[in-house]
Amino acid sequence: MNSRFHIKPEIRILGIDDSALISDSITIVGAVFRGGEWLDGVLRSEITRDGMDGTDVIIEMVTSTKHYNQIRVIMLNGVTYGGFNPIDIVRIYEETGLPVIVIMRACPDFEKIEAALENLTQAKERFEIIRRAGNISRVVTKDASNPIYMQCAGIDRDGARRIVQLSSTRSNVPEPIRVAHLIATGVVCGESRGKA
Amino acid sequence: MNSRFHIKPEIRILGIDDSALISDSITIVGAVFRGGEWLDGVLRSEITRDGMDGTDVIIEMVTSTKHYNQIRVIMLNGVTYGGFNPIDIVRIYEETGLPVIVIMRACPDFEKIEAALENLTQAKERFEIIRRAGNISRVVTKDASNPIYMQCAGIDRDGARRIVQLSSTRSNVPEPIRVAHLIATGVVCGESRGKA
Numbered sequence: 001m002n003s004r005f006h007i008k009p010e011i012r013i014l015g016i017d018d019s020a021l022i023s024d025s026i027t028i029v030g031a032v033f034r035g036g037e038w039l040d041g042v043l044r045s046e047i048t049r050d051g052m053d054g055t056d057v058i059i060e061m062v063t064s065t066k067h068y069n070q071i072r073v074i075m076l077n078g079v080t081y082g083g084f085n086p087i088d089i090v091r092i093y094e095e096t097g098l099p100v101i102v103i104m105r106a107c108p109d110f111e112k113i114e115a116a117l118e119n120l121t122q123a124k125e126r127f128e129i130i131r132r133a134g135n136i137s138r139v140v141t142k143d144a145s146n147p148i149y150m151q152c153a154g155i156d157r158d159g160a161r162r163i164v165q166l167s168s169t170r171s172n173v174p175e176p177i178r179v180a181h182l183i184a185t186g187v188v189c190g191e192s193r194g195k196a
Numbered sequence: 197m198n199s200r201f202h203i204k205p206e207i208r209i210l211g212i213d214d215s216a217l218i219s220d221s222i223t224i225v226g227a228v229f230r231g232g233e234w235l236d237g238v239l240r241s242e243i244t245r246d247g248m249d250g251t252d253v254i255i256e257m258v259t260s261t262k263h264y265n266q267i268r269v270i271m272l273n274g275v276t277y278g279g280f281n282p283i284d285i286v287r288i289y290e291e292t293g294l295p296v297i298v299i300m301r302a303c304p305d306f307e308k309i310e311a312a313l314e315n316l317t318q319a320k321e322r323f324e325i326i327r328r329a330g331n332i333s334r335v336v337t338k339d340a341s342n343p344i345y346m347q348c349a350g351i352d353r354d355g356a357r358r359i360v361q362l363s364s365t366r367s368n369v370p371e372p373i374r375v376a377h378l379i380a381t382g383v384v385c386g387e388s389r390g391k392a
Contacts, residue, residue: 042388179235187225190241
């Protein structure tokens with residue numbers, strides 16, 4: 001996706017977040033949003049805690065929904081889900097044809113991540129998938145004193161920044177991510193908690 | 197609640213819907229909304245399919261959430277949840293102190309309901325709870341050719357109508373109900389389906 005393309009305010013975005021680590025099977029929730037305005041649909045799948053299946057599960061979630069041909073971009077909340085299940089955003093882009101934007105509230109500390117991965121199988125492979133998400137950019141959304149960070153695949157930085165900014169209507173993070181987080185924690189824990 | 201009171205556009209509404217009947221324990225989802233605009237929180241509980249525990253579960257859901265002191269009104273999608281588990285809106289109003297508005301896409305057929313209840317235990321008690329929701333009013337929301345219907349407890353008809361109309365921003369039904377339905381069906385079935 002090239003940023004010179006017009007981005008509609010109601011661009012369909014699929015935001016995906018995971019829930020609390022309360023069992024070996026972790027619920028992930030997709031929120032199909034129209035821009036930063038309103039919820040069009042809800043998806044749910046399961047991934048393995050600290051497993052390696054997250055990328056495949058997300059590709060299947062995206063390509064099997066009835067919303068697939070309307071969705072224009074996928075947003076993730078970081079690149080590890082369900083503990084340290086690493087998400088390969090380049091492969092998601094290649095297999096779904098949809099650009100991926102990763103949202104982070106803080107800039108990741110790769111040394112800490114690499115150290116934490118040492119306790120898991122396939123540590124090197126996990127770290128390579130995490131690094132594959134590429135360069136990190138700072139983005140100012142609603143609150144200039146509290147920027148967020150993003151990585152992307154299949155879309156240039158300027159286009160990604162514009163989509164992140166137009167969809168961050170209620171808080172510093174895009175609505176599809178904020179709402180996917182509320183749903184995932186709410187349905188798993190009984191009441192939503194924390195911030196996306 | 198008296199309709200002469202000012203109703204803020206961002207009045208906190210808890211909309212509750214149930215999910216598909218796929219087991220004996222039926223998930224119900226609460227969506228805490230600011231008027232018809234945005235989602236503030238998500239709640240989840242379980243009721244028994246065709247049981248008698250729905251009213252108690254909803255009272256517990258409402259009074260135990262951190263949003264309790266912000267919520268000003270509860271909205272239900274009909275008065276039977278999880279099959280024929282009847283919801284006593286007068287008792288919810290009395291025990292939570294919050295008015296209740298019941299939304300229906302079509303005017304209920306009480307003869308049909310009474311006949312269906314004959315296959316269940318406590319049929320008479322269920323029917324009395326259903327009748328206790330009181331008179332039914334027609335309300336025009338977004339589409340004048342497609343009115344919806346409501347019942348209420350703890351609030352006068354004019355006030356209830358104004359809240360239903362201000363919160364029906366995206367479709368003919370109030371957003372808290374539309375979104376609770378998307379979440380409940382999405383997380384239980386894997387993808388949201390049907391209309392609230």
